[in-house]
Amino acid sequence: MKKKIWLIEDEEMLIEMYTDVFKLAKLEIETTRTGYESLEKLKRIREGKERKPDLILLDLLLPDINGIQILEEIRKYEETRNLPVFILSNYAAPEMKEMGIELKAEKFLLRIDYTPSQLVKIIKERLGEK
């Protein structure tokens, strides 16, 4: 079965770009564009209506709430507590980074530093697919 990446991102072009590159890398990709949408999805995952993603890519600035709040929600419930989360954002406020580390985000990736293929490489390393 393909590994599933959940991309939480509101910028349409980025979604398109990552979708292209992930497909090529044989990764399944699911996207939510707002905090609300993401929390709904999280609920479905908790209730077992949806398969858990293998990795979450989390943007920090979303139209409604910030990424840290979603991360808090992920860590709150038994069912999702251990999901690996990479923060992938161009928003680099130091306190956000601190909070992310506190909430056990595995990586804090400054988006602009990585090309999509570099990102795929990092993801695959994490998922044990080389």
Place this chain on the structure above:
Amino acid sequence: MEFLVPVILIAVLINLLLGFFVYIKNRSRKINLLFSISSIITAIWVFPNFMAGVWSIPFWVKFGYGFGALVPLSALLWVIELCERKITKEEIYLLSGLGIFFFIVSYTNDLIVANVKRVYLGGFEGEKGPFFVSYWIYIVGMLFFILYVLISSYLKAKGIKKLQISYVLVGAIFYIGTVVIVSFILPLMGIYKFIPLDSPSSLFLLFFTALAITRVHLFEIRVILTEALVSGIALILLVQVLIAPAFWLKIFGFLLLILFSIAGYLLVKSILKEIAMKTEIERAYEVEKRAREELEKIAIQERKLREKDEELVKELKKLDEAKNQFILITQHHLRTPLSIMKGYMSMLLDGTYGEINEKLKKPLLNFQKSTEDLIKLVNEFLDISQLQVGGEILNLKDVQIEDLLSEIVEELKPETTAKNLYLKLEKPTQPLPQIKADPKKLKAALFNIVDNGIKYTEKGGVTVKVRSMNSEIKIEVEDTGMGMTKEEIDALFSGFFKRSEEAKRAYATGRGIGLFLSDQIIKAHQGKVWAESEGKGKGSTFYIELPLQPSELRI
């Protein structure tokens, strides 16, 4: 009865002295002049009472009555002046006319008292003249009028004026009281011998009035009472001297009087001194109080200023936070499209969207390179603005500077190897003292400078030297590169945002904005950075000085 004779004489003399004293106290004031005239007239009026006891001739009766007519007139004039009452000239002429009329009538004719047969101390034997009744109506009327003026003025007056009038009234009460006692009450009890004291007791009135007019320690009742007591006792002693039956008693009394006078003088003086001291203390206290109030006012102002200051700082902090937030958001917004450009470019070149032909490869690579440059520029700009806004306070730690430099040299080694340059770090064998610094920022600052040296060197290499001197760390970054002109050096670290001309120059040298950032960071550490160059083609040296303990760390 004989002893009263000198008493009366003394009263006369004191009256004269009072008049003289008040007059010389202030010759230009009308009230002083009027009072002096009044005192002299009163003295002259009292004088026949004395003469009657010494030389009994009927003339003294006329004399007494005559001047007696002038006494209330002269008194009324100073009373009006003292009470600041308005009186018309006509009224003055009328009253003066009356007074002078009775004076002339009494003094020259037998119209008031006639056929005086015998004169003695305190009285005479004679007949009433045709004007006797009208004379007394005039006298009593004048006296009541004076009292009326005094009392009504007293009720209206305020402050010092009220006090002045009250002194006069007290004197008047003493005077009237004495007259009532010696002329009416005592005679009713069969004692007649004190009757001659009636007119001399006007001295009381004059004495208190003199005080009121000259205003000598008017408010110090203690002094006045002491003075009155001392004068009273001195007077009694004087009388005793005069009436002493034996010569040796006179001498003894006189000595006693002198001793007492000296003692009395010293007593009054000491009281005056005490009062002066008290006043001085009060004034000093007043001054101190005012100073304290002034200080308090200053303290309040200071506190207000401080509060304002604190408010301002708070306001600034808020503003700072807002700006910081703004920069972070801007950072995000600028980086997102750049991320997309970078991402797609790399994907295109990777062949994600199919093989690209060779012809396209070069322009796409240029595109990618420019995108990377743009990203770097944006990052640098954002770093600078973040520093400039003052958003970031340095994160201070103990830093071993040579370790930091070693890391930099290690990281830049690949670059120099590629360019076939040397990169050396010269450090003392003993470890350098640690400095308080933000390791990340300081490293970035020094990295920029070394990197800059490598960038502009084609032959030779870069040497980094570090040592400590006094309480400073000194770093030199010496390259064998292209060197700089003086103008280029001047433009190196300047805030080229401020003036476009300098900005052009900064770009012209190709040094970019990295050095500006380095300068800002080093300044934030209260350090200094400057460059020297012998000129074009002769290499450059960058000097950095950092204090071990910056006193105040802010960006």
